[in-house]
Amino acid sequence: MNPPSPFSAFLNTNYIPSDREMGAIKSLVEDREAIASALANQIQEARQALATLEERYATHSNFIGGRTMLLSPIRRCPLDVLTLIFLICRDAMQQPQYPGNYNHRGTSNSHVWVVLSHVCSGWRRLALRTPSLWSQIHVELPTLDDPRENNAVAYAYWCMRMSALHSSVSTWISRASSSPITLRL
Known part of the structure; x- marks a missing residue:
């Protein structure tokens, strides 16, 4: 979903913006680039946090699996x-x-x-x-x-x-x- 802007109606047309409109468009783009950059950083942090959680989960799952196998009755046969x-x-x-x-x-x-x-x-x-x-x-x-x-x-x-x-x-x-x-x- 694209955020609204005064120039949305001109997208996908042959409209040529004036010098004043070009300044406004550049300002809008810079604002959105800053937001996109912040979101990219948050996504990277979330991926790193997820990778850490998955690694911890795998460690605990391996621990549980290994110790559970020790409880197998066939081992006492x-x-x-x-x-x-x-x-x-x-x-x-x-x-x-x-x-x-x-x-x-x-x-x-x-x-x-x-x-x-x-x-x-x-x-x-x-x-x-x-x-x-x-x-x-x-x-x-x-x-x-x-x-x-x-x-x-x-x-x-x-x-x-x-x-x-x-x-x-x-x-x-x-x-x-x-x-x-x-x-x-």
């Missing part, structure tokens, strides 16, 4: 019970109703113990120290389109997938340690 939960999850995921989706590496995304090992560093340590979690390996070998076709790109991609699969299976076997291994293709 004994490691042997947590290991049993991991094994039950593994066994539940082996049932036929969980066929799993296979990713580009050829290992099943339904390996819940992989997901569990990514929850926190403590769970990861526990999962990695539990060889029986890693003793059941499910692999879907990547297929290669008709090998009689001379498609170097498809073959290179297949080789890359096989190499990644080899790496994944080797890792799982090493994690399984001396546990008997079940390999399902």
